[in-house]
Amino acid sequence: MTDTSVNARRLVTTTLPTEHGAFQMLGYDGADGLGHVALVMGDLAAGMDDLPPLVRVHSECLTGDALGSRRCDCGEQLDAALAEIAREGRGAVVYVRGHEGRGIGLLAKLNAYALQDAGLDTVDANLELGYPADARDYADAADILRDLGAPRVRLLSSNPDKSRRLAELGIEIVSRQPLPVPDRPENLTYLTTKRERMGHDTLSSPDVWSELLAGRMPPTAPAGSDAVLLDRYGPLVDREEVAIAQLAQSIDGFIAARSGDAEFVSGTEDRTHLHRLRALMDAVVVGVGTVVADDPRLTVRAVPGDSPTRAVLDPTGRSPRRSAVLADGAAPTLWLVGERADVPDDVPAHVTVLRLPAGEDGFAPQQVLEVLRQHGLRRVLVEGGGRIVSSFLEAGVLDRLYLTTAPLLIGDGVPGIRFAGTDRLSGALRAPARRFVLGEDVCTELDLAAARQS
Numbered sequence: 001m002t003d004t005s006v007n008a009r010r011l012v013t014t015t016l017p018t019e020h021g022a023f024q025m026l027g028y029d030g031a032d033g034l035g036h037v038a039l040v041m042g043d044l045a046a047g048m049d050d051l052p053p054l055v056r057v058h059s060e061c062l063t064g065d066a067l068g069s070r071r072c073d074c075g076e077q078l079d080a081a082l083a084e085i086a087r088e089g090r091g092a093v094v095y096v097r098g099h100e101g102r103g104i105g106l107l108a109k110l111n112a113y114a115l116q117d118a119g120l121d122t123v124d125a126n127l128e129l130g131y132p133a134d135a136r137d138y139a140d141a142a143d144i145l146r147d148l149g150a151p152r153v154r155l156l157s158s159n160p161d162k163s164r165r166l167a168e169l170g171i172e173i174v175s176r177q178p179l180p181v182p183d184r185p186e187n188l189t190y191l192t193t194k195r196e197r198m199g200h201d202t203l204s205s206p207d208v209w210s211e212l213l214a215g216r217m218p219p220t221a222p223a224g225s226d227a228v229l230l231d232r233y234g235p236l237v238d239r240e241e242v243a244i245a246q247l248a249q250s251i252d253g254f255i256a257a258r259s260g261d262a263e264f265v266s267g268t269e270d271r272t273h274l275h276r277l278r279a280l281m282d283a284v285v286v287g288v289g290t291v292v293a294d295d296p297r298l299t300v301r302a303v304p305g306d307s308p309t310r311a312v313l314d315p316t317g318r319s320p321r322r323s324a325v326l327a328d329g330a331a332p333t334l335w336l337v338g339e340r341a342d343v344p345d346d347v348p349a350h351v352t353v354l355r356l357p358a359g360e361d362g363f364a365p366q367q368v369l370e371v372l373r374q375h376g377l378r379r380v381l382v383e384g385g386g387r388i389v390s391s392f393l394e395a396g397v398l399d400r401l402y403l404t405t406a407p408l409l410i411g412d413g414v415p416g417i418r419f420a421g422t423d424r425l426s427g428a429l430r431a432p433a434r435r436f437v438l439g440e441d442v443c444t445e446l447d448l449a450a451a452r453q454s
């Protein structure tokens with residue numbers, strides 16, 4: 001145990017580039033002669049009115065931090081803390097050496113692990129070995145925070161005792177928030193014991209998908225599959241107006257065989273991805289060819305979320321009256337037909353007929369988007385088929401294209417993306433790209449808006 005009157009002194013300042021960006025790294029001596037480290041981003045000692053910085057006081061854990069152990073959640077918490085701080089652009093991790101094994105040391109912790117292998121919980125194992133349940137001393141950490149100009153902090157921790165102890169040492173804990181780290185099957189007993197016997201909070205991580213559906217970015221950095229959702233769909237959130245397209249085609253560029261058979265070009269993960277895109281948009285656009293060939297419902301079924309309004313581009317009004325979009329009422333349908341198209345007067349209540357001028361190639365994409373905007377539909381997914389997606393692409397009105405390629409060669413059939421193109425590759429459409437592996441398929445996301453800007 002350390003004496004709280006001992007000061008940890010700053011001895012060295014350098015930098016540490018990390019996966020989460022570059023941090024200033026400060027080295028401190030400590031009461032036990034062990035060095036501590038502070039990783040700092042931004043100006044912690046900003047003006048009085050400013051929000052106090054996010055701070056993680058992290059207890060050394062060789063097994064979790066360095067070896068990737070799943071017995072505890074230390075490594076993931078450290079990573080999540082750096083990510084959270086990088087996201088705000090301001091904050092610090094104080095990495096406290098000498099805290100190994102809640103202050104009992106590495107070998108004692110391993111002995112405690114051995115007792116836990118035999119059935120004791122993490123608290124009783126310490127007690128059995130003659131140690132307190134928690135032997136950590138936070139005096140050095142408090143000294144370091146004062147030295148950093150951060151006597152007031154927003155603490156990243158699930159441990160109310162850590163917060164109390166720092167407060168006793170003069171650090172003002174303005175708020176305390178748990179880090180979003182998932183429970184693992186291997187550490188569930190450990191986490192449950194911490195919650196039941198050591199008063200740690202149960203993390204109620206925000207439901208990232210609900211947040212995205214509501215048009216919000218989650219307040220804290222999620223982990224695991226939630227992080228994937230945020231990474232993949234975050235760019236679509238918080239945009240009042242956005243036009244995207246998606247298409248699934250064989251690796252040789254066809255969306256269906258010669259007969260029009262398009263059943264299952266891509267797999268279930270791509271279908272889920274498509275339903276997520278639908279759920280995030282106000283309207284989904286398809287051409288009449290797709291309605292005739294596939295009779296899609298265009299609703300959201302694979303994930304939670306509301307179905308978008310369905311917009312059918314049908315210059316001659318040839319959509320079958322019994323097609324799902326015209327008959328099923330599962331979502332509103334805008335039936336966009338040419339000025340002289342022959343459509344019945346008695347359409348079902350969920351269908352609105354809109355007439356607009358059509359050229360030889362059908363409706364102009366800009367005009368379609370304008371009509372949708374007039375109906376309050378500003379977030380639009382163009383879903384098929386190949387000709388419609390290609391025409392929107394060629395018109396330069398798409399912000400993003402999600403093109404999924406499935407490992408299948410059709411040889412000949414209904415083409416996917418096709419447009420006039422250029423004679424030389426230098427004129428080809430290039431855009432910043434990301435790739436998502438969706439089961440056997442690969443989805444390539446092209447940021448067309450970024451390509452237009454550059």
Ligand SMILES: Nc1nc2c(ncn2[C@@H]2O[C@H](COP(=O)(O)OP(=O)(O)OP(=O)(O)O)[C@@H](O)[C@H]2O)c(=O)[nH]1
Binds near residue numbers: 113157162
């Ligand atoms: N003695 C002992 N120490 C452990 C055990 N598992 C993890 N530790 C140590 O516990 C420390 C981390 O403490 P935790 O209780 O997991 O978390 P915390 O720091 O109190 O709380 P958070 O701020 O929410 O992370 C690290 O130093 C680990 O080495 C264990 O089973 N026995």
Ligand SMILES: [Zn+2]
Binds near residue numbers: 064065073075
């Ligand atoms: Zn640990």
